[in-house]
Amino acid sequence: xxxxxxxxxxxxxAALAAIRILGADTFAPVVxxxxxxxxxxxxxxxxxxxxxxxxxxxxxxxxxxxxxxxLMAWRDxxxxxxxxxxTGRGGxxxxxxxxALPADAAPADDAAGWxxxxxxxxxxxTLALPGLDxxxxxxxxxxxxxxxxxxxxxxxxxxxxxxxxxxxxLAWLRSDGVRLPLDAGPLVEHIGLLxxxxxxxxxxxxxxxxxxx
Amino acid sequence: MxxxxxxxxxxxxxHHALTMAMAEPEAPFSDAPVYAPEAAGVLxxxxxxxxxxxxxxxxx
Numbered sequence: 535x536x537x538x539x540x541x542x543x544x545x546x547x548a549a550l551a552a553i554r555i556l557g558a559d560t561f562a563p564v565v566x567x568x569x570x571x572x573x574x575x576x577x578x579x580x581x582x583x584x585x586x587x588x589x590x591x592x593x594x595x596x597x598x599x600x601x602x603x604x605l606m607a608w609r610d611x612x613x614x615x616x617x618x619x620x621t622g623r624g625g626x627x628x629x630x631x632x633x634a635l636p637a638d639a640a641p642a643d644d645a646a647g648w649x650x651x652x653x654x655x656x657x658x659x660t661l662a663l664p665g666l667d668x669x670x671x672x673x674x675x676x677x678x679x680x681x682x683x684x685x686x687x688x689x690x691x692x693x694x695x696x697x698x699x700x701x702x703x704l705a706w707l708r709s710d711g712v713r714l715p716l717d718a719g720p721l722v723e724h725i726g727l728l729x730x731x732x733x734x735x736x737x738x739x740x741x742x743x744x745x746x747x
Numbered sequence: 748m749x750x751x752x753x754x755x756x757x758x759x760x761x762h763h764a765l766t767m768a769m770a771e772p773e774a775p776f777s778d779a780p781v782y783a784p785e786a787a788g789v790l791x792x793x794x795x796x797x798x799x800x801x802x803x804x805x806x807x
Contacts, residue, residue, distance in 0.1 A: 606766050
């Protein structure tokens with residue numbers, strides 16, 4: 535699917551960058567709908583990483599370091615980890631170091647800072663997929679209330695792309711068997727009705743699949 | 748075949764542009780509806796100026 539897109543694209547560099555930005559969501563049809571992973575697609579993802587290899591140094595988590603490279607490192611880790619899980623060690627030999635989480639990785643229920651934290655979790659929503667698990671997922675498991683508050687806040691601000699990203703974590707938690715302070719199903723449907731754009735549509739489609747698991 | 752159309756290391760991606768595209772920050776301004784006390788007067792005026800309910804014609 536993505537290999538055909540790279541082959542037919544007028545600017546293959548832009549197509550490879552799109553794969554890199556899509557990240558682990560490239561595998562959503564495989565892990566959520568049981569579609570086979572075509573070797574050419576795996577090769578296209580490896581090509582996207584060869585065009586800009588992940589840095590060997592692990593970026594410092596914010597606020598000690600800048601947020602952008604840290605987010606990119608986490609997303610690259612998710613893509614490479616899921617590619618390795620799906621193709622086995624004999625597949626693409628890519629590596630991406632796993633970054634660290636900030637000290638305030640998961641706010642307590644009565645703690646301040648849930649708004650900023652939930653937005654940051656939304657920026658890592660491509661990790662909310664079956665087959666991936668790590669410190670970010672543990673942080674989500676520890677703070678479902680902060681995620682619920684963050685998703686509600688984003689809906690009230692009418693920032694639906696952010697709401698779709700945070701709601702995806704709620705959908706993932708539900709598929710993981712975590713008890714949630716709100717029903718993720720109607721929330722996802724509400725966001726799906728009001729959100730515009732391709733990326734929120736993808737996040738909503740993935741959330742629907744996660745809820746159906 | 749992908750390897751025939753795009754060769755590894757022929758393409759390089761801009762690290763800064765990719766980092767910016769992946770950041771996906773929240774919207775800087777809220778679009779939430781806000782409380783506007785002056786709107787109460789306008790709503791009351793509209794309610795008073797609204798036409799009356801139509802009545803059934805008597806000669807039918």
